[in-house]
Ligand code: C2O
């Protein structure tokens with residue numbers, strides 16, 4: 060990793076990137092592989108790398124979130140991550156996990172079937188990775204540092220990108236369309252990653268039907284759609300057949316914003332380009348859902364069903380009587396007081412889970428937990444089911460003003476059946492949240508609008524074929540329910556994958572205690588863990 064120059068939007072920007080490229084290099088592996096990645100920091104500031112969606116069984120040491128499982132890799136230092144794949148299959152990604160640095164440091168992680176294993180769908184002739192990104196004409200770390208200092212909203216991105224390309228409508232000569240060359244009659248597997256900083260995205264290819272086959276590196280029952288919705292953090296595997304008249308067709312992506320349109324309607328285009336096509340781009344433009352089309356967003360996500368119902372390994376959805384830990388989490392934007400000489404009117408924008416606005420410690424929680432001699436880093440009192448936040452009938456919005464800062468964790472016993480209900484308390488822009496959990500994929504068993512009702516809503520759960528995912532879209536003023544077995548000992552971060560919300564404190568940490576055997580306990584730390592500047 061080091062700084063490199065990129066000319067986009069008629070402007071040259073210096074960004075910290077991997078292998079001098081934006082997006083960074085693609086990592087390809089097979090199911091069950093272990094990957095060693097040696098990261099050299101030749102840049103000007105520290106960072107860490109996270110392997111988004113990789114469960115890292117018993118190996119939180121290589122999970123990556125800064126000050127959660129490790130100290131940052133300082134300039135001049137290096138660290139070798141051991142990325143242990145288990146049942147993941149399909150597309151995941153990797154990204155920096157410190158400040159907003161993931162805006163420039165990210166890439167795809169492609170996990171192919173193991174030897175003698177085939178796809179449970181028509182074998183594609185070719186595949187293509189599609190990374191949706193936010194583009195800023197500034198260093199990403201500076202943006203968040205200045206935003207947090209101001210206490211105000213971060214700037215809107217200057218553009219969006221597909222695989223680093225900003226499209227052909229910017230008016231700047233260096234900006235180009237991403238072109239995907241296709242041959243008539245072939246089937247393509249698109250490996251789509253939403254790496255945008257703060258925006259959920261619609262994506263479509265004009266005149267072509269998309270067949271969704273996997274989400275977050277787990278197969279889903281195939282379904283077709285004219286467009287997809289993909290939230291930051293999520294990955295999706297999609298088949299598309301080049302079966303239209305030979306020609307050039309736009310592919311396009313546009314942000315989705317719950318309940319109201321963002322200030323600017325950004326459409327970013329690329330080209331689905333048939334070999335031997337004559338003439339220019341097909342003039343009739345893409346049909347994408349409108350930016351505020353909440354129904355289109357919900358209709359798409361409601362079609363996801365787990366494909367592994369009759370296959371191996373069988374689903375392990377915790378049944379009602381196997382749930383021994385229930386966690387209800389109200390997620391909200393708030394404000395916190397700040398020094399009036401530094402911020403407007405004495406308060407700053409913040410965000411919280413159960414009114415706890417997460418404060419990053421100075422030493423990573425994993426180290427403090429593992430070496431019990433380090434104290435004062437975190438407390439074990441995250442409010443699991445605060446009645447004042449969860450009266451199930453009240454207007455939650457009015458309760459969001461009381462947030463306090465803290466580094467409070469949820470303790471789980473090894474093997475616990477866990478249900479988490481996430482309640483989004485607000486609507487409108489910033490009202491929906493892509494919530495990501497490290498260390499696990501969870502079954503997304505239910506969703507509904509309004510406040511969660513613990514008597515009636517559980518009767519609507521899908522315990523038959525719930526999708527197994529790592530990042531769930533919680534629509535504005537709605538709830539989602541997740542279940543999983545806590546069978547991965549370690550320290551695991553959960554946070555909104557809108558980076559502005561995560562930096563404001565919309566985060567929580569789960570610690571899964573060791574089981575009774577070595578095989579159910581955290582692995583010993585690898586050599587060369589980075590040390591914290593203060594320790
Ligand atoms: Cu994609 Cu905590 O990250």
Ligand code: CU
Nearest residue numbers: 492555557560
């Ligand atoms: Cu959020």
